[in-house]
Amino acid sequence: AQSVAQPEDQVNVAEGNPLTVKCTYSVSGNPYLFWYVQYPNRGLQFLLKYITGDNLVKGSYGFEAEFNKSQTSFHLKKPSALVSDSALYFCAVREPNQAGTALIFGKGTTLSVSS
C-alpha cells in the first residue's frame, strides 16, 4: 500500500535562510509525487509535482523538490525563505497510471519563517 511520511511536525527557519521540508514515500512502481501548501482556513494550493523526467522539479513561489528514488524521498526546498512562506505543507503520492485512485497525503509540516 502506498504511504507518505513527513517526519517533522514543524520546521523553523529565519528569513533569508534556506529551508527544507522532508518527505519520504512508499509505493510500488514509479510514483507521482506532489507538494501542496495550505494557508489558514483555505484549501490546498498546488506547488509542484514529479511525474517523470528530471529529478529536480521547480514549482511556484521559488520552491523546488528533488526526487530521489534510492532514498524514496521528495524533499521540498527553497534557497531563501520568506516570512510569507509560513504555512502548512503537505506531501502527497499517487500510484502511477491510476488516475481514479486518490492521492495519499502526509500529515503535514508547519513551516514557520521568522523575520
Place this chain on the structure above:
Amino acid sequence: SQTIHQWPATLVQPVGSPLSLECTVEGTSNPNLYWYRQAAGRGLQLLFYSVGIGQISSEVPQNLSASRPQDRQFILSSKKLLLSDSGFYLCACDEEGGYTFGSGTRLTVV
C-alpha cells in the same frame, strides 16, 4: 483549468441535525471527485470519491454519505451530526495527475 466551488464557507450545526455540503466543478467534464476531512488543521482523511454519476466509493465507515446526482456536482451529507464530525471539509478534482481543491467548508458541530 478546473475551478471548484464549495459552500458554505463556514457552518455551525447542533448535534443531531442534518448536513448537506455541496461541491461543483467548472471547466471539465466527467471529473473524478473526492471529499476529504481535515481535523485540527492537520492531516487529510479521504472520505469518499466518485468516478462518475451515481458512483460513490467510501473509504471510512461513519455517519456521513455522499452522492453525485450530476456530472459536476458532489454532495456530502449526514442525517444526524456528531460532535466528531467537526472539521474542515475539502472537495477535490483530478487535474494533470494531481488535484485542484475547493476553498473548503469549516464545520463546527455544537
